[in-house]
Amino acid sequence: MPESIINEQDLALDRHEGNIFVITMRKAPENRINSAYAQKLIHAFNTVRKILGPDTQGAVITKGNDAKFWCTGLELTESDTNPFANSEGFFPLLATLLDFPYPTIALITGHTFGGAGPFALSHDYRVMNSRRGYFSMPPINLGLHFPGIGTLPRLKLRPQVARAMLLEAKRWTGTEALADGIVDFVAEPEGMLEVAMELARQWAPKAKMGVYSLLRNELYGDAGKAFREISYVHGRLTDLPAKAKI
């Protein structure tokens, strides 16, 4: 039985054997991220980091709460009242993931859309529902941009796939995402948590020598830098808000 560390209506953090932690997003209906929820997620990652301490094995899985959605992006209306919303939550969340001392796995339980694209890509590995759910990043269709939005596609995906993601707003099924290297595994809904757990158990030991974050940043450091640069900033505009809202 996993140990319950955080048990809130919209978020759970459970500890499993072998220092594997599972964050369950359950912010109905679609786990949309606003600045407050992003800070809750950051807090969950920080809680894991403090529980484990340095130089130990460990891993975190971020999942949705059903087989329909993982996260369908940002609550775009928050920018209407707070133009700095992303700088207060979403960008720091991406920065936190890239800096995190343990391997991270996004268990893409279903639809993943908009800002959830970078959120998923900021994890070290991705497991996706083989039967249901689409993955796409629509900024090109919405007139949306923030500096660094392309770093993870650029650094983690083959060039033509990154182009399809950023400039074509291509929509991938799980099986297509696997073929294009966007996700590392697909699994049936009933089996996908176990696949993610297996991956977590396989890579948790790599954190033990205390250089996981350093070496991750050797590969994707430009992304972390870009996100930190637009985090907690109010003196300038950090993003082009969507001209269309979905």
Add this chain to the structure above:
Amino acid sequence: MPDSIINESDLALDRYDGNIFVITMRKAPENRLNSAYAQKLIGAFNTVRKILGPDSDGAVITKGNDTKFWCTGLELDESDSNPFANSEGFFPLLATIVDFPFPTIALITGHTFGGAGPFALSHDYRVMNSQRGYFSMPPINLGLHFPGIGTLPRLKLQPQVARKMLLEAHRWTGKEALEDGIVDAVAEPEKMFDAAMELARKWAPKAKMGVYSVLRNELYGEAGKAFREISYVHGKSTGNPAKAKI
């Protein structure tokens, strides 16, 4: 018959027809690099550069001396008595190869491990023994890091392969390395020298117009910059030494 240019007990430099030079590492038992040996290797590359002058065709092959090893990395205990050892030899060696005006080919005769990973990747091409020898980079398992350790994997390999190398410490056979694009060709032990020579003869003419190095640096320049930044430095720390030694 090749012309012998350098003939020392641990290193040879021979000149073949068509301005093809072959560096043979023969520092028993496994061609481990320490700062003095790295400087000898730099001396060999510089000797080739001075013999050929600019705007000439030419190429260099770096091989081992048997079919068992290419290079199993750094002499890790040198850092015990000299914390700046890598800055005095290994990092300048990597910088030298990434700067070199002529195409370079690593003839990976056998086991290639640790610091020999970046050393092999710093060459323009890699030919590996198809029958014997493993290729792996173990920093994640040893708690080792230096700024720039991930530049060559990041710039030369597909993203998932770079992740496998740096965050998973995957061990590749020659054939697996060929599939993953880490090496460009594999050959049987009796044929691998000829395979490397063929590659050298094919690409040697590309140096003739004097822009090989600048164009190489258009692709991999960040790696060269990173290595130069930590070369010949004694005033600051240039990385995390291994917490475990192998």
